[in-house]
Amino acid sequence: MISEFQHSDLQVCVLAAGKGKRMRSNKPKVLHKVLGRAMIDYVLHTVESLRPKGIAVVTGHASDMVQAHVGQPRNLEWVIQDKQLGTGHAVRQCEEVISDVRDVLIVCGDTPLLRSETLAKLVSEHRDRGAAVTVLTAEVDDPSGYGRMVRDADKQVSGIAEEKDATDAQRMIREVSSGIYCVRYNVLFDLLHKLGNCNAQGEYYLPDIVPLALQDGRSVGTVRMQDATEMMGVNDRAQLSMVEGILQANIIHDWQLRGVTIEKPETVRIEATVNIGLDTVIQAGCYLMGSTHIGDECRVGPYAVLVDAWLDDRVEIFAFSHIHDANVAMRAKIGPFARLRPGAQLDEDVHVGNFVEIKNSIVNRGSKVNHLSYIGDTEMGADCNIGAGTITCNYDGANKHKTKIGDRVFIGSDTKLVAPVEIKSDATVGAGSIITKKVEAGGLTLSGRTDQHHIPHWQRPRKKPC
Numbered sequence: 378m379i380s381e382f383q384h385s386d387l388q389v390c391v392l393a394a395g396k397g398k399r400m401r402s403n404k405p406k407v408l409h410k411v412l413g414r415a416m417i418d419y420v421l422h423t424v425e426s427l428r429p430k431g432i433a434v435v436t437g438h439a440s441d442m443v444q445a446h447v448g449q450p451r452n453l454e455w456v457i458q459d460k461q462l463g464t465g466h467a468v469r470q471c472e473e474v475i476s477d478v479r480d481v482l483i484v485c486g487d488t489p490l491l492r493s494e495t496l497a498k499l500v501s502e503h504r505d506r507g508a509a510v511t512v513l514t515a516e517v518d519d520p521s522g523y524g525r526m527v528r529d530a531d532k533q534v535s536g537i538a539e540e541k542d543a544t545d546a547q548r549m550i551r552e553v554s555s556g557i558y559c560v561r562y563n564v565l566f567d568l569l570h571k572l573g574n575c576n577a578q579g580e581y582y583l584p585d586i587v588p589l590a591l592q593d594g595r596s597v598g599t600v601r602m603q604d605a606t607e608m609m610g611v612n613d614r615a616q617l618s619m620v621e622g623i624l625q626a627n628i629i630h631d632w633q634l635r636g637v638t639i640e641k642p643e644t645v646r647i648e649a650t651v652n653i654g655l656d657t658v659i660q661a662g663c664y665l666m667g668s669t670h671i672g673d674e675c676r677v678g679p680y681a682v683l684v685d686a687w688l689d690d691r692v693e694i695f696a697f698s699h700i701h702d703a704n705v706a707m708r709a710k711i712g713p714f715a716r717l718r719p720g721a722q723l724d725e726d727v728h729v730g731n732f733v734e735i736k737n738s739i740v741n742r743g744s745k746v747n748h749l750s751y752i753g754d755t756e757m758g759a760d761c762n763i764g765a766g767t768i769t770c771n772y773d774g775a776n777k778h779k780t781k782i783g784d785r786v787f788i789g790s791d792t793k794l795v796a797p798v799e800i801k802s803d804a805t806v807g808a809g810s811i812i813t814k815k816v817e818a819g820g821l822t823l824s825g826r827t828d829q830h831h832i833p834h835w836q837r838p839r840k841k842p843c
């Protein structure tokens with residue numbers, strides 16, 4: 378998507394150094410995922426679409442993990458905050474990397490619902506009013522955890538009271554700070570150098586630039602968000618799931634408007650990274666995850682799990698099937714209760730039925746594996762019929778071996794194909810065979826059967842009467 382924004386005189390500062398203690402996690406908070414995508418990725422995508430001059434990302438706790446995850450985009454500078462002494466202290470660490478801009482936009486790495494349109498509005502209103510500091514605020518029903526916007530008798534902002542420092546009266550205030558600021562560059566670092574840490578958390582609070590700016594006679598403005606859910610910050614896992622719920626509802630709504638039918642949408646998970654074609658039907662309880670792509674006119678579910686799966690058009694995935702890192706071509710039918718594992722490539726019109734597992738195998742056009750089979754490390758031609766209970770014995774305990782099956786092969790039920798082995802085109806293998814050697818083209822091959830005997834007076838063991 379080409380962004381409609383251009384802010385070449387704006388620098389963005391993303392705060393992502395905190396440990397996120399309330400997450401109770403070994404990994405940094407901003408790497409926690411919301412619908413399959415790390416929180417920091419949402420925030421970076423949002424600020425990137427403003428097309429600013431540059432983006433400084435402040436990391437500290439497990440910064441190597443955050444940097445390894447994000448990589449090194451062209452206009453991104455990493456800033457290390459060794460000790461997490463507060464949000465104001467974090468921004469101060471950016472002094473070296475920020476220069477020659479009109480304004481600095483400060484956002485937190487833990488607000489994945491934030492939209493670029495909202496940030497653009499903050500910047501433009503800040504500039505229109507000629508303010509030194511502008512705070513993005515919201516009116517919420519439950520303000521707990523947020524900094525409260527404290528206003529004087531004339532309704533002018535006088536400061537921001539953090540939850541832990543607020544008086545009982547201030548705690549009642551429902552107008553809160555989003556933690557997002559637009560600040561004129563030529564005043565920002567002056568203000569930050571004046572910050573103290575005499576507060577309940579002993580931290581250098583970024584919100585304290587508001588009273589400091591007012592003391593210097595500078596103007597402080599606020600921009601109220603239309604939709605308060607956008608600024609929801611994730612501090613613990615309960616908030617993580619709330620944010621995920623909101624994002625999920627938005628994603629489902631978007632797909633519905635783009636021509637996808639979603640049955641029982643409240644039971645479906647569709648990650649932010651998934652693509653779905655026109656007239657496709659997603660049934661109840663489906664999980665569509667990772668880079669999954671679904672073509673037009675497909676039917677998936679109910680209760681199918683697709684992870685990094687690729688489905689062409691008109692594919693049908695029946696109930697309780699699990700597809701991971703596999704490709705399925707047009708009109709193929711999979712399941713119910715089928716499992717396609719990494720490297721399964723099914724061509725057009727292939728049918729895979731119940732309790733069939735396919736791994737690292739090519740199944741060519743029109744072939745059918747309809748019941749209770751395991752196909753691994755196999756190359757199968759077109760129009761084959763693989764009987765119930767066929768197993769490719771691909772593993773000898775140390776190595777994997779290949780099975781090669783030609784076109785129009787018929788494998789009878791309960792056959793073991795002990796790899797490495799080849800079945801030539803048009804061969805028929807009788808039910809119950811154990812195939813260890815090459816099967817020639819055409820004809821019938823039988824193996825592993827003893828002749829059928831009948832022992833007329835044989836009796837099954839009986840339980841002794843008590």
Ligand code: UD1
Pocket residue numbers: 392393394395396397435458460461462463464465466467485486487522523524525537539553554555556582583584609610612
């Ligand atoms: C912060 C704001 C609060 C606002 C809320 C909105 C402060 C003191 N409080 O509270 O006014 O209502 O966000 O969600 O600013 N961080 C650093 N270095 C630090 C401390 C924090 O980079 O030393 C980063 C964190 O990683 C996080 C962000 O700053 O991404 C905000 O910190 P957090 O601890 O989540 O602040 P809140 O308590 O949510």
Ligand code: CA
Pocket residue numbers: 485487610611612
């Ligand atoms: Ca927060």
